[in-house]
Amino acid sequence: MSDLQLMTYFVVGATFVLYIFIAIKARASTTGEFYVAGKGVHPVLNGMATGADWMSAASFISMAGLIAFKGYDASVYLMGWTGGYCLLAMLLAPYLRKYGKYTVPEFIGDRYYSQFARVVAVICLIVASLTYVIGQMKGIGVAFSRFLEIPFNYGLFIGMGIVFIYAVLGGMKGVTYTQIAQYCVLIFAYTVPAIFISLQLTGNPIPQIGLGSTMTGNDMYMLDKLDLVLKDLGFAAYTAQKGSTINMFLLTLSLMIGTAGLPHVITRFFTVPKVKDARSSAGWALVFIAILYTTAPAVGAMARFNLMETIQADSIGSDTSQNLEYDKRPSWFINWEKTGLLKFEDKNGDGRIQYVGDKAANEMVKVDRDIMVLANPEIAKLPNWVIALVAAGGIAAALSTAAGLLLAISSAISHDIIKGIIAKNIDDKTELKAGRIAMAGAIGVAGYLGLHPPGFAAQVVALAFGLAASSIFPALMMGIFVKRVNNIGAVCGMLAGLGTTLVYIFWFKGWLFLPGTAMAPDNAAHWLLGISPGSFGAVGAAINFAVALTVSGLTKPPPEHIQELVEHIRIPSGVGAPQEH
Amino acid sequence: MTNxxxxxxxxxxxxxxxxxxxxxxxxxxxxxxxxxxNAVRIGGYQLGFWFAQQGSIYTFVVLIFFYAGRMNQLDRKFNVEED
Known part of the structure; x- marks a missing residue:
């Protein structure tokens, strides 16, 4: 076993001991503790837990890779996944906290006095959360198999076991306190290599400033140099816009609305003691998220720069005799080749690597975006403990998000379906037991999907955000801001928003993502007004708003007690359970 | 109009x-x-690029705290604070 592997076992093992210790300390004994941590979490700590909940394997592992290869165009993810917190803080969180119940579907069902609306919300929640969980499970498996060099399956089982212990035992209470620890692990793991690399390249230890500074050893700016290197090799300039403006605009909007509508994030704001804590806690959440999200552009750009400089050190052309010899490639290159995420093909047979923009001449036939963050410290030749830390951070990010999602799924099943619809009279203790069984079941299903990921795993992210944006967010927002919206209007709006978004995504991606069932090729020439399926959530949301407002206007207003309920949630005073009607 | x-x-x-x-x-x-x-520069950043990858995020953070602070003032002014 190598030194690096030993170090990784030690660091990852230490974090696991910490998570289990917290789980035993924070055991849930009531349904209130299981669903919303007894509403007693300090807003700053809740912000930190929300940060860990939100920042998934995708944020930790994939986002900087996306930025590295898309440059400016990846700004949509940076803005989209942070700007949603403004909507959450100003339009939803304080009011839903005031309402004081446990789940998102519960609010929708009560506000629109309709079990049907509640069921639609439950279905959206489960589909959105399950699709999201698959990605986390895959992230855990990849991190384990690459760094501990054990089979993917074993990595997945270990990850499931850990989540099982603290989520089933502790519920929201256990999940919250472990997420706080996981946030600390993941942010440390993300920023330390970034600081090292920023120092190496620019001499400035703060990556956010380093990215805008000059390179060590010459007076050229980092970003200008990167643009130049890429253009010389025939790639598009890093800071240039490649996609269409309308798509960037709508994708950013869809991601923002989707973020604000994702149930596992909203539920986090049910756990703070007061309405004003819900407002500030959203701000704290964004502070903790912003630390990673403003570092990511530096990580992406510097990783791309290091990658190009390492593999394609010399300029291109007929004389390739100065290029890196394949036999002398660095050890990280060999390790990632084993995973199949990095592939080289010696097209011109000179035994040297040529990495250029021209597809016919490019010999790096596969450079998976997801390896950038994980390989980055090795490419920059950082010490072993930093590399081990990155593995622990990636696992922390995936575990914390998986736990939050699984909790949202299990509470929807035990609270909304079992307690709310099937067996209304069960007591607290039975419901808690049902919650734990639902959680165990959800972990099992997520694990199965992680082991046998459906072929469409990569595309379902668009689906999760599309569902949240087109159905859940508008229903919640109108429930608070427009008293006139009634049950028929809300249900028609949700179904219209959801229906159009689903049809639009399936039209280009295939019905239920089955291969060969797409109705038209998935490219800009065939999209309606050039809108990509991933960007359609914002349009779906607009349709939801329009239909709900029109139908409500044509039908009779909601009953008196519902209008009083809306009045009640609009003002902070009188917290606690709303008056029974 | 009521309070x-x-x-x-x-x-x-x-x-x-x-x-x-x-x-x-x-x-x-x-x-x-x-x-x-992007015609304007701050250090090595083109301004538009900086807003897209840095500035907008910082502004979002400030906005939420500004909103939370002003709402606390409004809560007191209209006497609708939580107990």
Whole structure:
């Protein structure tokens, strides 16, 4: 076993001991503790837990890779996944906290006095959360198999076991306190290599400033140099816009609305003691998220720069005799080749690597975006403990998000379906037991999907955000801001928003993502007004708003007690359970 | 108009103001007018690029705390604070 592997076992093992210790300390004994941590979490700590909940394997592992290869165009993810917190803080969180119940579907069902609306919300929640969980499970498996060099399956089982212990035992209470620890692990793991690399390249230890500074050893700016290197090799300039403006605009909007509508994030704001804590806690959440999200552009750009400089050190052309010899490639290159995420093909047979923009001449036939963050410290030749830390951070990010999602799924099943619809009279203790069984079941299903990921795993992210944006967010927002919206209007709006978004995504991606069932090729020439399926959530949301407002206007207003309920949630005073009607 | 209605109107005005800023820094500076702003530079950053990958996020954070602070003031002014 190598030194690096030993170090990784030690660091990852230490974090696991910490998570289990917290789980035993924070055991849930009531349904209130299981669903919303007894509403007693300090807003700053809740912000930190929300940060860990939100920042998934995708944020930790994939986002900087996306930025590295898309440059400016990846700004949509940076803005989209942070700007949603403004909507959450100003339009939803304080009011839903005031309402004081446990789940998102519960609010929708009560506000629109309709079990049907509640069921639609439950279905959206489960589909959105399950699709999201698959990605986390895959992230855990990849991190384990690459760094501990054990089979993917074993990595997945270990990850499931850990989540099982603290989520089933502790519920929201256990999940919250472990997420706080996981946030600390993941942010440390993300920023330390970034600081090292920023120092190496620019001499400035703060990556956010380093990215805008000059390179060590010459007076050229980092970003200008990167643009130049890429253009010389025939790639598009890093800071240039490649996609269409309308798509960037709508994708950013869809991601923002989707973020604000994702149930596992909203539920986090049910756990703070007061309405004003819900407002500030959203701000704290964004502070903790912003630390990673403003570092990511530096990580992406510097990783791309290091990658190009390492593999394609010399300029291109007929004389390739100065290029890196394949036999002398660095050890990280060999390790990632084993995973199949990095592939080289010696097209011109000179035994040297040529990495250029021209597809016919490019010999790096596969450079998976997801390896950038994980390989980055090795490419920059950082010490072993930093590399081990990155593995622990990636696992922390995936575990914390998986736990939050699984909790949202299990509470929807035990609270909304079992307690709310099937067996209304069960007591607290039975419901808690049902919650734990639902959680165990959800972990099992997520694990199965992680082991046998459906072929469409990569595309379902668009689906999760599309569902949240087109159905859940508008229903919640109108429930608070427009008293006139009634049950028929809300249900028609949700179904219209959801229906159009689903049809639009399936039209280009295939019905239920089955291969060969797409109705038209998935490219800009065939999209309606050039809108990509991933960007359609914002349009779906607009349709939801329009239909709900029109139908409500044509039908009779909601009953008196519902209008009083809306009045009640609009003002902070009188917290606690709303008056029974 | 009742106290609760006045409070609600003041709240709506505050939210609209905040969302205008939210829109300008992200969609305005980061997407719609990115090319024009890129003519300006701060250090090695082109300004539009900086807004898209850094500035908008910082502004979002400030906005939420500004909103939370002003809402606390409104809660006190209209006497609708939690107990």
């Amino acid at each position: 609760a209605q006045q409070y609600w109107q003041a709240n709506i005005r505050l939210v609209i103001g905040c969302l205008i800023v939210w829109f300008i820094v992200s969609y305005g500076c980061g997407i719609l007018f990115v090319h024009q702003l």
